[in-house]
Amino acid sequence: MVTSLSGNLATQTLIAGALFGPGSAIWNVLGQLTQPLFNPALPAEKRAALAAFEAAAANYQSVVLESLRNVADVLRALENDAQALTALPAADAAAQGFLQSVQRQYALGAASYVQQLIAQQAAQQTSINLIAAQAQRLVDSAALYQAMGGGVS
DSSP states (O other): OOOOOOOGGGGSOOOHHHHSSTTOHHHHHHHHHHGGGGOTHHHHHHHHHHHHHHHHHHHHHHHHHHHHHHHHHHHHHHHHHHHHHHHHHHHHHHHHHHHHHHHHHHHHTSSOHHHHHHHHHHHHHHHHHHHHHHHHHHHHHHHHHHHTTTTOO
16 A cells, blocks of 8 residues: 655644644644554565565576576587587598598509498598588577577567
8 A cells, every 4th residue: 555645734724723633634644654554464565575576586596597507508519519620620531531542442443332432421421420510510609699698689
């Protein structure tokens, strides 16, 4: 319940009889000032407001902690992606070099067609792994942008 004080005292006469009479502003102001003391619902309302505040604070803390956890997880994923992207290009280059070697051996008759197919398959698989790692890095970069609050209206 909201109470307000008014300036009715200025409009009343300041004669002692009128000042403390039954319809005077003093009793009105005194009633407005003491009303919260006699309002039995006020402590319950105060406890309810404090409980709602504590619930909102706990919810906010939970959201902040979850956001920080998401950012940490995405940063860890990006670190793993970076490690994979440093190793995979070397593996791809080695597989391509091995394929060229087997193709030369096949052209000279020192390797079978099956060995050439196996080398092609291995080279293609490492190329696929490299492309998948690059795609995963892009996905994780977008996840970091989202975790940092990007794209939220």
